[in-house]
Amino acid sequence: MHAEPTTFRDTPCIRLHxxxxxxxxxxxxxHMLSWIPADGRERLFLSERAVFDGQAAIRGGVPVIFPQFAERGPLLKHGFARTTPWTFHGIDDDAALFELAEDGTRFPGWPHPFRARLRLHLDATRLSVTLEIANTGDEPFAFTAALHTYLRVADIANVTLEGLQGCDYEDSANGGTLHREHNYEVTFDGEVDRIYGDVVAPLAVIDGNGTLAIEQEGFGDVVVWNPGASLCARIADLAADDWRRFVCVEAAQVVQPVVLAPGERWAGMQRLG
Structure with a gap:
């Protein structure tokens, strides 16, 4: 693998090959904006209306969610990692390494020193994304996290997600009610916003005649999201029909927060391909 600095919409970026x-x-x-395997087909969805101002979260790609998922805590929605500059540390053990390290004084409501690292590994057909969190302070802290992966699809009407049968889930689109997934395939008809717990089976996104395999380690949960037509029309950085072109399948640790003692480290990985 090799890397080169570049820009996209005036935003500093790293291109990996x-x-x-x-x-x-x-x-x-x-924030990963694009992933194109050797077959030349883009696999990630990035909204044409995404904001690139160095402040806002970017709509699409793979946002890094840390140290708080959604509104489950005192911080702003989805925490601060996705809206903070990271440092590129080059290629380490054949993976691109990005780092965010803070002393606990920068972010209101988060008085905990930490080091976050994101490792990205590519080959011709697969992508692995690993998030590592280390407690570099003197007190324990708890966090939730996710890789909020937006997968590009041809038409959500023809998409199914396999591998979640038998898992319990929280239906965030319907007040957080609890259910068990009895269907072999998850389909998308209207808004879908679910947190599946204790996911162990590999997943597969079936998009027409194509299949994308998804595996994860370290993360215990999977978040599945598509806004549907009604919600999508109210999201400023999505076009009205963008809901047809993506599904989010997120490796996550939400149901049971991770607690790290001083000096401890946690890692979670999502592999696509």
Whole structure:
């Protein structure tokens, strides 16, 4: 793998190349904007209305959610990692390494020193994204996290997600009610916003005649989201029909927060391909 600095919409980025595949990562949030395997087909969805001002979260790609998922805590929605500049530390053990390290004084409501690292590994057909969190302070802290992956699809009406049968889930689109997934395939008809717990099976996104395999380690949960037509029309950085072109399948640790003692480290990985 090799890397080169570049820009996208005036935002500093790193372009990664390996085995005929390439990826584009913004330093703002260590946010992956594009992943194109060797077959030349873009696999991530990035909204044409995404804001690139160095402040706002970027709509699409792979936002890094830390240290808080959604509104489950005192911080702003989805925490601060996705809206903070990260540092690129080059290629380490054949993976691109990005880092965010703070002493606990920068972010209101988060008085905990930490080091976050994002490792990205590419080959011709697969992408692995690993989030590592280390407690560099003197007190324990708890956090939730996710890789909020937006997968590009041809038409959500023809998309199914396999591998979640038997998992319990929280239906965030309907007041957080609890259910068990009895269907072999999850389909998308209207808004879907679910947090599946204790996910162990590999997943597969079936998009027409194509299949994308998804695996994860370290993360215990999977968040599945598509806004549907009604909600999408109210989201400023999405076009009215963008809901047809993506599904979010997020490796997450939400149901049971991670507690790190001083000096401890946690890692979670999502592999696509």
């Amino acid at each position: 390996a085995d005929g595949a390439n990826a584009l990562v913004a330093l703002h949030g260590a």
